[in-house]
Amino acid sequence: MVRNYDIRPTMEHYGCMVDMLGRAGMIEEAYQVIKNMPMEPNSIILRSFIGSCKNHGHVVCFDENLKKLLLQIEPNLGANYVLAACVSSVSENWNDAAGLRAAMKGRDLKKSPGCSWVEVNSDGAGEVIHDKLQFYP
Numbered sequence: 001m002v003r004n005y006d007i008r009p010t011m012e013h014y015g016c017m018v019d020m021l022g023r024a025g026m027i028e029e030a031y032q033v034i035k036n037m038p039m040e041p042n043s044i045i046l047r048s049f050i051g052s053c054k055n056h057g058h059v060v061c062f063d064e065n066l067k068k069l070l071l072q073i074e075p076n077l078g079a080n081y082v083l084a085a086c087v088s089s090v091s092e093n094w095n096d097a098a099g100l101r102a103a104m105k106g107r108d109l110k111k112s113p114g115c116s117w118v119e120v121n122s123d124g125a126g127e128v129i130h131d132k133l134q135f136y137p
Contacts, residue, residue, distance in 0.1 A: 015045045022052025034066070043080070046070040050083055059091035078109035 001007050021030035067084045081104035088097035
């Protein structure tokens with residue numbers, strides 16, 4: 001990209017690489033991308049990476065600071081605390097998970113439920129909230 005087209009990677013390029021590698025289960029490779037970035041990772045990259053670790057059952061043992069950095073970047077986003085607590089649970093660090101849940105409760109933070117859109121028979125779209133499909137014409 002740089003050599004052939006003289007395009008310098010942006011945060012979005014790095015984010016795509018981390019997300020793609022993480023979804024493929026290539027956690028160590030995704031971590032190396034983050035570690036070798038010329039800038040600090042943003043919260044989106046960190047959530048993608050930590051979420052991949054959680055989904056693939058990997059303990060974030062190589063850099064516990066990533067969880068802390070995520071909470072420092074966006075301290076008022078409940079989803080960050082839930083994700084960090086889940087990863088602590090996967091690593092069987094129950095005290096840390098309980099502490100994160102308590103901190104979330106102490107700050108009166110909530111996690112918004114997930115929401116997805118799907119096309120149904122090309123006739124309309126449905127919205128999935130809490131595993132219930134609601135149809136719209």
